[in-house]
Amino acid sequence: MTSRLVKLLLVSWIMIGCAAPPPPPASPPPALLRILNWDTYIDPTSLDAFTGETGIAIVYHTYSNNEELYNLLTTANEPYDLVIVSDILVDRLIREQRLAVLNRGRIPNLANLDPAFNRIASDPVNRFCVPYLWGVLGFGYRQSAQRQPITSWDDVFDPARSNRVVMIDDPRFGLGLALIKLEYSPNTSDPSAIGAARDWLRTHAGRIIRFAGDDGQTFLANGEADVVIEWSGDILQLASIDPDIRFEIPAEGAIFAADNMCVLANAANHAVAEQFINFLLTGEHGAALANKTCYISPNRAAFDRLDNELQHLIQRYQALEQEGRLFRLVDVDSATYELYRAAWAEVRR
Incomplete structure (x- = not known):
């Protein structure tokens, strides 16, 4: 073996011996859940509790109306996993294949849902979806500012x-x-x-000072409005402090409407979203959600933990539905939807 060959072998052995060890395998990224929901429609302590129990961080965004939600789901780049959807939008999202089929095996607390x-x-x-909360659309007002209670549209526009x-936008x-007012x-x-409903609202346009998203109650709270057309829970949240x-x-x-928990078809964290759904369907967290938001829970395991007022409202809403006074869209x-949109644009003009 020549001295040159020996030198080459020695250099090779030294290089092999001094080479850095291979890097350890990369740790998987921390689990993350991206939620899109209506404003003022969650118990923040439940979000903290879920993260505390699972270590899964939550990115939480809100929207103001169904049109904004649909635009976010179809045009925005934000990759949401779990979205809270009004029941009138569920059918469209299913038809357009924007929702994932749920793995029921990962949601055993579905058994807690009340059939009613x-x-x-x-x-x-x-x-595709699991009921989240129920509410009814009606009048919010300040009693001291009215000579008599407001119970009808004739009172609102007296x-x-x-x-x-x-008005809700x-x-x-x-x-x-x-349409309900006009018996359609x-x-x-x-x-x-639809045109008759448009024209009826336009005859009262002078009284409608604003069209609000999911925050009509704030105008009542700060004295800018006397009557707001808003969802029950948003007004009852305000009534709990005033x-x-x-x-x-x-x-x-x-x-009368339900919102529903749905996993998006392009969700990056499908299983994590189902884990959160199962978490909210426990009696403890289902009750905390309803009591905080003042909306009706579909979770019978939560009923005994609900505030007395909510238990009373459940009975009242069921009675009104039986009387034919509550309608689901x-x-x-x-x-047809374009007819509604065009008519609404004229109401808002």
Whole structure:
């Protein structure tokens, strides 16, 4: 062996011996859950408890109305996992294949759902969604500012009262209430009925000072409005700290609606989203959610833990539905929805 060869071998051995060890395998990224929900519609302590129990961090965003939600789901780059969806939008999202099929084996607490509130017309067996909370759309007002209680639309727009009204900004909900007032179905596809609802609202445009997203209650709280058309839980949350605030269901009838927990088809953390759904379906956390938001829980394991007022409201809402005074919206075809959108644009003009 020549001296040159020996030198080459020695250099090779030294290089092999001095080479850095291979890096350890990369740790998997920490689990993360991205949630999109209505404003003022969660118990923050439940989010903290979930993270504390599982180590899973939560990124939590909110939206103001169904149109904003749909735009976020179809155009935004934010990769959400779990979204809280109104029942009138569930059918459309299923039809467009934007929702994932749930793995029921990972959600054993589905057994806690009360059949009376586990009703999603387009998803009756919870293949895609699970009921989150229920509410009713009605009047919020300050009792001390009214000569008599407000129980009907005639009271809201009574010429003897100078009510400043804030209307919920949503074509289906806003026009739906007007349709009920005029004794039409809030799910009608009849252009003349939709036009009549539009015209009725426009005759009272001078009283409607603002169209609000999911924050109408704030205008009542700060004195900018006398009556707000808003969801029950949002008004009852305000009433819990201000006993002068009252919520009333319109005598003519109202819209009763569910929101639902759904996992998006493109969710990066499908199993984690189902883990969170199962977490909220426990009696403890289901009750905490309802008591904090003042909405009705579909979770019968939570009923005994609900505040007395919520237990009373459950009974009242069920009675009103049996009387035919509460209506649920259903999805309509795209042409009909455009009629609602066009009519609403004229109401807001």
